[in-house]
Amino acid sequence: MAAQQPPPRRPVTDRREDGTLRIRPGVYLLGQEASPQFHRPILVRVIRELTERQPPYGWTWVNCYQLDTHGDAAEKRQLFVMPEGMRPVHVPPVPYAARRRPARAAR
Numbered sequence: 001m002a003a004q005q006p007p008p009r010r011p012v013t014d015r016r017e018d019g020t021l022r023i024r025p026g027v028y029l030l031g032q033e034a035s036p037q038f039h040r041p042i043l044v045r046v047i048r049e050l051t052e053r054q055p056p057y058g059w060t061w062v063n064c065y066q067l068d069t070h071g072d073a074a075e076k077r078q079l080f081v082m083p084e085g086m087r088p089v090h091v092p093p094v095p096y097a098a099r100r101r102p103a104r105a106a107r
Contacts, residue, residue: 021083023049023062033085043067043089050078058082067091 014022023046028034031041043066050061059082065073071091 018057020058020060023060023083023086027067027089027091028064029087029089030079030081031085031087033087034081035079035085043071043091044077044079045073055080058084 014024016022025046025048027043027045029041029043030038032038044062044064045067047063047065050063053061055061059080062079062081064077064079066075066077068074
């Protein structure tokens with residue numbers, strides 16, 4: 001019996017009819033390739049691309065959360081970026097302390 005092939009991964013981005021990249025939700029590393037404002041790279045979780053805005057060719061607006069060193073959302077932002085410079089990143093989930101229910105008193 002032949003081993004099943006895993007389903008192909010969906011691309012993080014794809015192109016519009018005009019050739020510009022479309023941004024999908026996910027975690028990205030933004031450096032100076034994405035915008036000159038990021039002289040110190042930041043990690044963001046993109047919520048959605050703001051397609052109703054009309055940026056110059058090769059640029060786009062995104063709604064996102066800037067992530068802290070633990071991968072938690074620290075600040076909600078709207079950023080003006082070049083999709084070509086956004087680097088997708090796999091961030092594993094952060095294991096939080098297990099929550100236990102308090103013991104019920106005996107009746």
